[in-house]
Structure formats: C-alpha cells, structure tokens
Amino acid sequence: GNSVTQMEGPVTLSEEAFLTINCTYTATGYPSLFWYVQYPGEGLQLLLKATKADDKGSNKGFEATYRKETTSFHLEKGSVQVSDSAVYFCALKAGGTSYGKLTFGQGTILTVHP
C-alpha cells in the first residue's frame, strides 16, 4: 500500500538557520506529493506540491523537489523564522482506485527560537 515516512521530530532551530525535513514515500504508479503545515490551533494548509518527477514546489521560501529515483520529497528552507514554528506533514495522493485520498506522514514539529 501507499505510505509516507517523515523524519522524527521535534526539530528545534534558531532563527535564520537552514531547515531540512526529510520525507520518503512508497506508492504504486505516479503519485502527487504535498507538504502541509498546521499552525497552532488551526487546520492544515497546503504549503507546496509537486505532481511529477523532478518538479519543484515552492512557497514562502520553502522548497521541495520530487525525486522519483530516491522516492523522496524533502522540505527545505534557507532561513527559518519564528513564525515558521508549526507541524509539517508530508503527504501523497495516488492515482487509480486511491484517487483523491491523501496519505500522510506522521508530522514533524518545528520550533524556531529567536
């Protein structure tokens, strides 16, 4: 079946540090890949996505590249801010009979200190 594995958190960084949150996946076919962010007390928001191999999704300084050869979609940001503190979820949407369903990773808590 489909699955998503994220690096375990929590991740604690100082402001302006470089961020990487690893994400690998297992899926049949050619899934679309997503990063969602959940700020305290709020629902999940789409951060970025990529729908095919070698695509790079980017938003708010965050980037992730769809790597089919390594089945990975690692999230990166060059300089984090305190306001980036949140829970980050990697997810995939497979095709075929699983159309529309999102499979989530376990989430990674990020805390950024001033």
Place this chain on the structure above:
Amino acid sequence: GAVVSQHPSRVICKSGTSVKIECRSLDFQATTMFWYRQFPKQSLMLMATSNEGSKATYEQGVEKDKFLINHASLTLSTLTVTSAHPEDSSFYICSAESRLDEQFFGPGTRLTVL
C-alpha cells in the same frame, strides 16, 4: 482562499451518547469531503470519503455503524459518532475537495468522551 469550517470546535460528552460534527465548505461547492482522525502526536488517519448524494466509502477497520456520515448537500457533510466511548476521544478533521482537485481542511473538532 477556500474556507472550510467545523462545528463544534470542542465537545465533551458522556459515554453512550451520540455526537454530531458538521463540516461546511463556506465559499465553494465540494462533491467530495474526507473525514480524518488524528491521535496525539500522530498523523491523520483517513476514516472515510464522503460523496454528495451517495453513501460514504469507509477505510478498512472503520466501523460504519459507529461513524455515520451524511453528505446531504454540496457544502455540508456530517459525522455522527454513535454511542461514544472514551476510546473514541480524538481530534476529528474534515477536508473538502475543490473542483481544482485541491483539499482544504477544517480546523478540527476535539471530542472528549467521559
């Protein structure tokens, strides 16, 4: 952006009672809505896919008679937890799928069963 609301945001009930949670897409029509369950420090687990005007499709291991889903209109889906027990205590999150195939998430409902 598209907004999805959930009501109530928190509910506390006695064991054996039933609880209804509403999920509304406020500014778009959603033929498909999804219901997830999130345990503390864990990922979102898809419970069921709700399609307007038809029966919901439940994921393996989810009791249909316990978690009743109704999707009566293009903007409203409801989840009723019947005869709730303490093990049903959890964070329930819905999402609504737009015509552009993107899912927008509600803020979640915290259910506590005493």
